[in-house]
Amino acid sequence: MCDTFIVLPDATKDGSIIFGKNSDRDPNEPHYVEIIQAQDYPPNSLLNCTYVSIPQASHTNRVLLCRPVWIWGAEMGINEYGVVIGNEAVFSKVPAEKTPGLIGMDYLRLALERSSTAIEAVQLITSLLEKYGQSGNCGFSHPFYYHNSFLIADKKEAWKLETVDRQWAAKKIDTFGTISNGLTIGSDWDLCSQGMQTFALSKKLYKKNLKFNFSSAYSDWLYTRFSNSMHRKTCTHNQIASKIGEFVIRDAFEILRTHHGMSKSFRPDRPSLGSDVCMHAGFGPIRVSQTTGSLVTKFLDGKIEIWITGSSAPCISLFKPCSIEQNQLLDFVPGLTYEDNSYWWRSEKFHRNLISSVKQDIRDYQNERDELENYFIDNYFRMENLHDKELFWEEVKSKSNQLLIDSSQKFHQQGMKSSNLLYNFAWENNNREAKIIL
DSSP: OOEEEEGGGGBBBOOEEEHHHHHHHHHHHHHHHEOOOOOEOTOEEEEEEOOOOOOOEEEEOOOEEETTTTTTSEEEEEEEEEOOEEEEOBBSOOOOBBBSSHHHHHHHHHHHHHHHHHHHHHHHHHHHHHHHOBBEEEOSSOOOOEEEEEEEEEESSSEEEEEEEEEEEEEEOOOOEEEOOSOOOOOOOOETTTTTHHHHHHTOOOOOOOOOOOHHHHHHHHHHTTTTTTHHHHHHHHHHTTTTTTHHHHHHHHTTTTOOOGGGTTTTTOOOOOOOOOOOOOTTTTTTOOEEEEEEEETTTTTTEEEESSOOTTTTOOOOEEEETTTSSSSSSSSSSTTOOOOOHHHHHHHHHHHHHEEOOOHHHHHHHHHHHHHHHHHHGOOSHHHHHHHHHHHHHHHHHHHHHHHHHHHHSEEOOOOHHHHHHHHHHHHHHHHHOO
């Protein structure tokens, strides 16, 4: 489960465009942020995606990807032209195909590598979708099959694209937009596949004499309901709506950190039903996901700001500024189990130490983290040349690692174990499988 939003110039304080997304995946599924350089390819080259190969483009763009380590594609990312995309699992009355093929995350990366505008990305995804379809397992620790929606933006405009099998509908976003794990486009699409209504008729999902509604015809009520997508979408929507004309980059961070209506009494070991924008896994089958990584971008006056966590749980993670022009971000690709040299895994150990017990107040830590983020906001984007940005990135990494070291020592084995036995059981099992010793 994921949440994605875009805030356009009429709604931001400085006339910028701000994008944000949380990637919600399995708790032990490592998340990696990397930069892939632009490249040219000879004719008739093949591209190996997650499961299948397709013809390669003659040229691919430079991209920054936030992806599960075992997947070729990505949950979210941005390219050198400022095209930024996030995808969401959506659930349909038409079962998702299980045969290994192109998955939604593959389409996201393909669009970033091959498009220079948002509308080009919409057209590329939909043309490939109509040709290849979407199919294959998207789950890490258990099989998970779904269709996809996308929020696609560039420096001028944004689009919402929703898909079912090879059918799709797209709508241009006005002022701001949010998506979660549900179909939302009704009868007011701007673009759509030619066979959208005929396909629904063939599946007996729509009566010909009625006005066609994409989400009503295709949406699976049960899975959409239990994903709690409407609650999370309403939560992100209301927070943006309350700041129309005043929205700034830190508001994006705070939205991605939202717990159950911003409740100060939030605890991740609460009963297992329900989910939040900042997702914390509990005991299944509903709360099996957690936010494993977050991305925020900002476009203003031709400049691109990029903020990544490179770690799970944005409520305790640090958003770090970077540039797509850099040659390297994080040093090591995380392995499938705990490794000391991986920032994601070391951050995950800190996260699990905090949630394994009823901890002392962590607001002092969060205040220290916020001060560091403010330092990054005030200093990083004043730098004009790549050399200075790369030097500052080394400072960003150093300060981020030091905060993690200091905080891990401070909070190690403090507090009392949760009284929620099922929650304890779930996390003990997660830790054992990930080979994490708290």
